[in-house]
Amino acid sequence: MQATPPPRPHALLYEESLQEARYAESVGIDSLWISEHHLWFDGYCPAPLTTAAHMLGATNTLVVGTSILLLPLHEPQDLAARVNELTSLSNGRFLLGVGAGYRREEFTAFGIDRSARGKLMDSHLEVLRGALGPKVEMWVGGTGTKAIKRAARFNAGLLLPPPVPVEDLAGKIGIYRSHGGQQVGVMRDVWVADDADQAAAQCRPWIRYAHSQYASMEGLKDVGDVQRFVSRAEACSILGNADAVTESLLPIAALRPDLLLFRIRWVDQPTDLVRRCIELIASIVSPRLQNVAA
């Protein structure tokens, strides 16, 4: 396995993340997104709403969303009350992104039948539709046709996670829009550094490590399956200097998504490198992509 940065104390990691959120806001990044998993050995964030609240409290204009919150594991009325309260406190800066989840151990731990997650998504979204306040913007994550149609049916934005190959994105967006879907978000694993070789040297081990963990979460055990999973994810990742990353994102920008989410944190990366990546995205990559979308 390639070397990754050693794990650091959680208090330090979360403090750095808070400062990165403030920094991102200061350089003009629009939003920050937080995901959810439970019972992972490294303490993967199990409470995205509380974490989002911390980021919202520390900032003034940054939008914070969940990408994604594992909806079947939550009680929807309670979730709606929490989201309404957070939306009010943050003056509308919170976006609720939800998904069905996939990791068997999480469903087992919560005593929920994993095979019922599709039905639970439908029933919970129905409750949320009635209980969420008018200022709450909802997004649904997924790549399968059912998830895509579900997002449209519930008038939610569609979040397409990595690693959906670029050539497949247009088809999925087309399904969504043909069913009345209004807002599309596309997420990519992205890393920008001053030097292209430096970017690759820094980031490849992190991405391989992170996706090998995701492969484990998916339940993959066969080494060949894990390697194929990681290779597919790596092929969809976009690493390089600002020029190269912008060039690689142009085909996605041409699809005119409403949101482009860059996943830039996979492990305990040094915060100075994360900040530099954020700065390059804000100052070079994003403005050039905005011109494409205009």
Add this chain to the structure above:
Amino acid sequence: MIVAFVLPHRTTLGGIVDAAETAVNRGAEALVIAEAPLGRWASAPQAAAFLATRVNVPVGVALDGRARHPLHLGADISILQRMLPKSPFFIINGVDAQDLDPLKKALETVTPPQLPFASSIWILSEGRDATRAIASRGFMPLSKGPDANDETRAIWIDTEDLSALWDLEHSFPLCVLSTHSSDDVHLAPADLTRLKYRTEACDRWLEIEDSGGAR
């Protein structure tokens, strides 16, 4: 003793910050954000995480132990421990004796190994048997006002019932003040001073009074 004020429910940033500043100006050394039935917040962890970036005192939470799955309860506590390392306490209300072991197991499961948890988790209970059961699991027993007994390690009391506190012989490292109306806590300066001197038993307070009030 830490004297913590329960924060009234507010729905805006300005409102919650104002309420916090009012409480601190009135002598609060820490704040508690409470879910039903002790307060009116939909999510104490969220509000605490939100507010803690804007105030300079510790912000604790009082959670409804019945509102969510123990893994979600533990997740919120675990995240708060990481984000608010100086937050001294997590209060859980509504945990019956049969819930203690599943709760402890959930917390042990979700808490990163390097973070302690049991000694910073206070569980609200009634009666000596309940407080013993709580203490035996490594949690800290919290009692409401007159229910305090020799197993109690912290007390939750409404300012209208404060007179009951003076009759107690025990001292507590944590005192949480609330109001029956769930509104701003307001304590007379003399009462606040008296509370803060209860780090030992009543004797010390009596010594101070006998000496003519010199401190």
